[in-house]
Amino acid sequence: MDAIPAIRVVDIRKSFGTLEVLRGVSFDVHRGNVVSMIGASGSGKSTLLRCINRLETPSAGEVYIDGEPMGAVEGRDRPLSEINRMRRDLGMVFQQFNLWPHMTVLGNVIEAPIRVLGMSRKAAAALGEECLARVYLSEKAREYPARLSGGQQQRVAIARALAMRPKAMLFDEPTSSLDPELTDEVLTVMRELAKAGTTMIVVTHEMGFARDVSHRVLFLHNGQIEEEGSPAQVFGNPKSDRCRQFLSKHLQ
Amino acid sequence: MGNWERLVWNQRGVLLQGLMVTVEVCLIAFVLAVLGGLALCLVRMYMRPLKPLAVLLTEFFRATPIFVQLMWVTYVWPEIFGWPNSFFTAGWVALGLQSSGYLAETFRAGIEAVPRGHREAGYSVGMSPVLVFGRIVLPQSLLTVAPSIVNQFTVIVKSSTLVSVITVQDLMFQALKLVNVWYEPIEILTATAGIYIGFIFLVSTAGKMLADMLRQRYGLAAA
Amino acid sequence: MFWEYRLVLLRGLAFNAYVFLAAAAVALSVGLIAALLRINRAWPFRWIGTLHVEVFRNAPDYIMVVWVHFVLPLLLGAAIGRRIEFHPFVSAVIALGFVYSGYFAETFRAGIQSIPLGHIEAGRSCGMSEFLILRRVVLPQVVRRMLPEAINQFVSLFKATTIVSLIAVPDLMYQVSMVIQQEMKPLPLYTSAALTYFAVIYVVAGLVRLLSERWRNRIYA
Numbered sequence: 128m129d130a131i132p133a134i135r136v137v138d139i140r141k142s143f144g145t146l147e148v149l150r151g152v153s154f155d156v157h158r159g160n161v162v163s164m165i166g167a168s169g170s171g172k173s174t175l176l177r178c179i180n181r182l183e184t185p186s187a188g189e190v191y192i193d194g195e196p197m198g199a200v201e202g203r204d205r206p207l208s209e210i211n212r213m214r215r216d217l218g219m220v221f222q223q224f225n226l227w228p229h230m231t232v233l234g235n236v237i238e239a240p241i242r243v244l245g246m247s248r249k250a251a252a253a254l255g256e257e258c259l260a261r262v263y264l265s266e267k268a269r270e271y272p273a274r275l276s277g278g279q280q281q282r283v284a285i286a287r288a289l290a291m292r293p294k295a296m297l298f299d300e301p302t303s304s305l306d307p308e309l310t311d312e313v314l315t316v317m318r319e320l321a322k323a324g325t326t327m328i329v330v331t332h333e334m335g336f337a338r339d340v341s342h343r344v345l346f347l348h349n350g351q352i353e354e355e356g357s358p359a360q361v362f363g364n365p366k367s368d369r370c371r372q373f374l375s376k377h378l379q
Numbered sequence: 380m381g382n383w384e385r386l387v388w389n390q391r392g393v394l395l396q397g398l399m400v401t402v403e404v405c406l407i408a409f410v411l412a413v414l415g416g417l418a419l420c421l422v423r424m425y426m427r428p429l430k431p432l433a434v435l436l437t438e439f440f441r442a443t444p445i446f447v448q449l450m451w452v453t454y455v456w457p458e459i460f461g462w463p464n465s466f467f468t469a470g471w472v473a474l475g476l477q478s479s480g481y482l483a484e485t486f487r488a489g490i491e492a493v494p495r496g497h498r499e500a501g502y503s504v505g506m507s508p509v510l511v512f513g514r515i516v517l518p519q520s521l522l523t524v525a526p527s528i529v530n531q532f533t534v535i536v537k538s539s540t541l542v543s544v545i546t547v548q549d550l551m552f553q554a555l556k557l558v559n560v561w562y563e564p565i566e567i568l569t570a571t572a573g574i575y576i577g578f579i580f581l582v583s584t585a586g587k588m589l590a591d592m593l594r595q596r597y598g599l600a601a602a
Numbered sequence: 603m604f605w606e607y608r609l610v611l612l613r614g615l616a617f618n619a620y621v622f623l624a625a626a627a628v629a630l631s632v633g634l635i636a637a638l639l640r641i642n643r644a645w646p647f648r649w650i651g652t653l654h655v656e657v658f659r660n661a662p663d664y665i666m667v668v669w670v671h672f673v674l675p676l677l678l679g680a681a682i683g684r685r686i687e688f689h690p691f692v693s694a695v696i697a698l699g700f701v702y703s704g705y706f707a708e709t710f711r712a713g714i715q716s717i718p719l720g721h722i723e724a725g726r727s728c729g730m731s732e733f734l735i736l737r738r739v740v741l742p743q744v745v746r747r748m749l750p751e752a753i754n755q756f757v758s759l760f761k762a763t764t765i766v767s768l769i770a771v772p773d774l775m776y777q778v779s780m781v782i783q784q785e786m787k788p789l790p791l792y793t794s795a796a797l798t799y800f801a802v803i804y805v806v807a808g809l810v811r812l813l814s815e816r817w818r819n820r821i822y823a
């Protein structure tokens with residue numbers, strides 16, 4: 128394993144007003160690894176993910192991407208423009224897809240490569256087609272999102288994130304708003320990404336996915352990591368009672 | 380400040396008199412607009428043979444500028460119909476007609492929004508169609524469109540400034556007359572604009588509160 | 603009668619169109635700024651935006667046209683210490699533009715606030731700047747959402763352009779009243795003027811609504 132982790136999270140804390148949602152979370156994600164994050168609703172999983180790419184500003188703590196601090200540099204807060212630059216390295220996939228409805232599928236995928244990375248339209252289109260092929264949606268490139276099923280929309284969202292060639296991908300419950308019969312097509316794509324060596328943090332309620340695909344599993348409770356380890360450890364022999372209770376509810 | 384006192388405060392009698400005329404024209408026009416709009420909408424929805432006429436009138440009132448309609452009613456109608464015989468009448472007729480076109484569409488939307496089941500429930504307990512309309516459909520639709528009705532009244536007030544052009548002595552008319560007497564427009568026109576804006580703001584705020592209150596009382600969420 | 607004067611009257615109608623286009627440009631840009639002020643986090647901005655909207659939404663067109671034409675030049679002149687006058691066309695455009703900016707501001711605001719936050723966050727997580735997100739993600743959707751309401755406001759604005767004849771902008775109504783002063787025949791002239799405006803507004807607005815619905819339907823399938 129290399130010395131510098133792809134993502135290093137150091138003592139992240141976050142409060143909304145008086146509500147303390149994250150109470151000091153630290154962990155590393157190494158290059159090519161998949162880390163799954165599980166935990167009850169309200170335990171702070173989404174907030175943690177959003178703090179990592181700074182959709183929320185943490186109250187304290189720091190996130191390092193390839194060793195580079197995300198929030199502050201030389202003791203000074205990064206301006207928004209620099210945070211934007213760093214965000215390119217983290218692809219984010221949301222529970223609600225969040226495709227832009229006024230752009231075609233391909234338009235969604237190539238928007239940021241053209242406008243943010245400054246790629247030519249032609250190069251971006253080629254890249255976009257390639258990303259869409261990876262999620263098996265080449266033939267939908269010219270459709271508008273409203274015409275796609277939820278599973279297809281979520282795969283487009285994955286392609287959109289991939290098109291930025293990020294150093295890591297963040298998934299926030301990517302299958303939670305899908306009908307059960309549509310979750311598999313999304314999970315399949317994610318499995319293939321993992322197999323191809325993509326660095327990923329996945330918040331999920333799909334325990335099967337977490338067990339089979341991830342290198343490490345984190346169990347979050349009340350804004351802290353209550354249990355962490357290899358899938359075999361966490362699922363097979365959890366040390367914490369809360370984790371055991373949570374798993375007994377979620378593993379049918 | 381001396382100017383304000385001389386040109387505005389000392390003229391308050393005239394301006395108030397103008398405001399009263401404005402209110403008068405607008406209220407009469409509003410009554411005409413509500414009755415006319417209701418008639419147009421009912422004819423359109425429930426009297427098949429006359430529907431094209433109602434549609435044509437509604438669209439004509441809506442799509443013709445108020446100033447053009449005002450001129451038309453004032454100078455052309457007397458030639459055709461021998462009426463209206465005063466500028467004041469011409470003023471409220473024109474204002475009322477235009478708004479009746481808008482209100483006809485508003486009422487129609489309100490009536491169409493009443494769920495079919497409510498009507499059927501009325502029939503199923505033996506109510507006559509007229510009774511169903513008067514007791515079930517109309518009250519509900521009036522509640523849903525109450526804010527639009529209030530809004531239409533403010534539109535009438537705004538358009539009423541134009542009746543000064545045909546020498547109806549409303550607030551606008553008095554203000555322009557004062558300007559012509561003193562040749563000092565700054566204070567007079569600013570004050571007049573302020574009065575109009577304040578008056579319309581008050582009407583629409585009060586109307587909105589009333590509409591919300593009614594809708595809340597009858598269990599319709601305020602929009 | 604109407605036919606005899608068709609060239610003069612057409613030229614008048616063109617003036618309605620000029621005033622409309624210029625005022626629409628003012629209304630849209632000022633309206634967008636006011637909307638952005640109204641949703642700003644800092645309260646002084648929000649307050650200015652709200653004041654703008656409440657003043658202009660509640661102002662009658664006619665008094666504003668008169669005010670801008672007769673009062674504003676005096677105030678500006680006093681400020682720069684020189685006598686100035688506005689061309690009637692300029693007054694008309696400023697007045698109508700600002701009045702309708704109040705309406706457009708509200709439409710813009712409702713449109714902007716209806717865009718799900720997730721669409722904006724998706725942009726941020728792709729590294730897009732806030733301005734880029736506004737331009738490429740938010741505004742295009744706002745335009746589509748506000749289109750039906752905006753078309754109604756454009757229709758109102760076009761109708762409002764007829765009052766500019768009252769400060770001697772030579773529009774269709776102005777030309778008509780000039781001809782009536784010579785010929786003393788209001789019936790055919792005013793009737794034709796009414797029918798002309800009706801036809802233009804009804805046909806153009808209908809066509810625009812049809813096209814905009816087609817365009818919108820592609821996205822909100």
Ligand SMILES: Nc1ncnc2c1ncn2[C@@H]1O[C@H](COP(=O)(O)OP(=O)(O)OP(=O)(O)O)[C@@H](O)[C@H]1O
Nearest residue numbers: 143146148166167168169170171172173174175300
């Ligand atoms: N912007 C916010 N303002 C105030 N409170 C917030 C905000 N975002 C999240 N919270 C609160 O923080 C807590 C953790 O929320 P979070 O969304 O991170 O939980 P989660 O673990 O992702 O839950 P779920 O499984 O339901 O998605 C919740 O109590 C939530 O109400």
Ligand SMILES: [Mg+2]
Nearest residue numbers: 172173174300
């Ligand atoms: Mg969550």
